[in-house]
Amino acid sequence: MNVYEEDTYPFLKEEHIFIKKVVEQEIPYLGICLGSQLLAKACGAAVMKAPEKEIGWFDVALTLEAAHDPFFQGLAGPLDVFQWHEDTFTVPDGGVLLATSTNCKNQAFRYGKNAYGLQFHIEIKPDMIWSWSKLMRACLIQ
DSSP states (O other), X not given: XXXXXXXXXXXXXXXHHHHHHHHHTTOOEEEETHHHHHHHHXXXXXXXXXXXXXXXXXXXXXXXXXXXXXXXXXXXXXXXXXXXXXXXXXXXTTOEEEEEOSSOSOOEEEETTTEEEESSBSSOOHXXXXXXXXXXXXXXXX
């Protein structure tokens, strides 16, 4: 699903409102993949189709700002991360770009003090990749 498919997935409208409130109240937020796109949209940024799908393991480079950010501090790049997405986002005004890659420029950002969006999957485990691959087989062979 994509953030702009609110007619197909009406609950996305409620998610949008919820995330805006979370950000306004400075409640910690970590959005992964769709969650990062929802955060970007809630903060006024655009979400659109990426130039190409990213499915698999890709390197992301940390920005200079990431070196001083509490979330990424102490990590050396590039990071080899798992991706499964066809959309991308612009970094919202006032947001800080924290990671980037060749295929998809905006890979991670912070908005405010403690709202983070990661386009990549840090939560992934081998059984999840296997399960997603079986469910989304048609997507993989296109």
